[in-house]
Amino acid sequence: MNPLHLSHFTATTCLGRGLAPNVAALRDERSGLARCCFETVDLDTFVGEVAGVDDVILPAALADFDCRNNRLAALGLVQDDFIDRVAAARAQHGPERIGVFIGTSTSGILQTELAYRRRDPLTAALPNDFFYATTQNSFSVTEFVRRTLQLSGPAATVSSACSSSAKVFGSAARMVEAGLIDAAVVGGVDSLCLSTLYGFTSLQLTSTRPCRPFDRDRDGLSIAEAAAFFLMERLPDEPAASAIVLLGVGESSDAHHMSSPHPEGLGAKLAMEQALATAALTPDAIDYVNLHGTGTRSNDLAEGRAMLGLFGNATRCSSTKGAVGHTLGAAGGVEAVFCALALRHGFMPGGVNTRELDPALPLAYLLHDEARAPSRVLSNSFGFGGTNCSLALGRADAPNVAT
């Protein structure tokens, strides 16, 4: 594929609002996970909760969109001058020539969960102040972003569980390539809700401690929430050396099981191979892989096997979920931001919380940050249903990138 310019980006996670606190926490090797005290949840687990989401007030014109997920989106959009940068792109390209593709797994389902508690005792009807289309429906967050950014081009929510906001890059890139749009806002927003907290617990996939991806003693994931956004444009003729470029997108399906990965990581390996193929790169061109690395026994084993099969034990890798938790449908976007930060600031993030690596997976897994500047990286995102996506990102000054 033709490389695309990721001209601006931002992330809001449990580490903080916007890029500055996130890069600072990654470089300090700090985790934002804390014991779960969300809503009325009574589970022994840790979560990555974004501070201050409840305090966000949406503009009056978008009041019907009010739910935790859209409040988190609103909080994320106002960081790092993102709205202004999109406004400049809107002025340049026109509002119908900019697409919006946002990934989410549960959208505003919390609003429905809360509305069910307030069902009419006689008729069981949901309360009149519950708005399905603008809160629970998966498209709600994408429509909210469109209206906030005053964009009116093609749009869709991608909802393929935990690969959602990696896949949006592929969708947007194809539309730019086809000439349907000139630019796109892509990203992911997922927020804490009872469905995912109780659901992942029912599958015995949550840990009672902060998650420890790829650790010998890892025992599950930590659910989290986040919002991450990118502005994707065509690559200018002479990009800045540090410009972040989308080089490739690889996608595959496991065809194996709804909630367990292929044991040998076959789908994961296919997705990484495809990402490399679309970027016209060989594995040795990749300096760092941001792993999906949820911290469950089965995910990390399957992904580790795929890594060993494709990269051997030489390529540096880590999961940043020990720092921010598993942000589900936002994970692809958040981790693409972390990759972009690693490329921009010249470091590779270590895997926070992980102490002793799984001896079954002899990878070059970084337990601590490494002060080596990567030129090209991969970011992995896998999800329920056996959906896999791997993104290849690089700096414009990496050899053969901007030519």
Next chain:
Amino acid sequence: MPGLAGYIDGIGLIGPGLRDWSSAKALLTGDAPYVEQAAQLPAADALPPAERRRVGRPVRLALAVGAQACLAAERDPASLPTVFTSSGADGDICHEVCRMLAGNDRQISPTRFHNSVHNAPAGYWSIATGAMLPSISICAFDGSFGAGLLEALVQVSATRDTVLLIAYDTRYPEPLRRVRPIVDAFGIALVLSQTPGRGALGRVEAELTHDAFDVIADPPLELLRAGYPAARALPMLIAVAGSRPSRNVLEYFDHLRLAVTTAPCR
């Protein structure tokens, strides 16, 4: 904007009063009367027995229309990348999970939880067919068919040869039905290709427009079109059924619509 084009090599169709493409054609052209009947969703026979018992209506519908379209196009399902589009996930599961989470016992079933994801039909399709190719699951509320058709045609013209598009919507039970009145099920699958297959039914070309969208003169068909996001495709399907050149404007977003020009292959 350049037009996005592809050939329709096979169609799958299930909805109220619609069993499959070949039997539905006559009533889409007005040559046979529309007879109202609840949508018949076959069991997901392509799945292993353990999975087959657990899947809900969206999975059964998506698998059935997808299989119909592949059969008509004489294509091995495992050989096609897929685009799934739906305005919602499984409404029955959503209701059950929210009901439990509102009560005292919040121990939701693990199977129900993993089947609650929007991409459950895509996951089960790949398990049933062995397809390991890329698959995307999208949602654009009432514009979900338009968004899916665009994604599929972009894939056909920009990157890939042949793509299977599966658009489906299934009911919400009360009390959700009152806020999202989808009462039954409607699914459409299209095998779309860059070069026409042997039995190609027509060529479609789509572009964005601000023109008003088409409504259908035949009241029962218009009820379907307006009642299910996937059925927003009906004006285009009626043109294909009639084997005549036609330009139809499909609903997509408030001010942005999809103009689809169809031309018969024979």
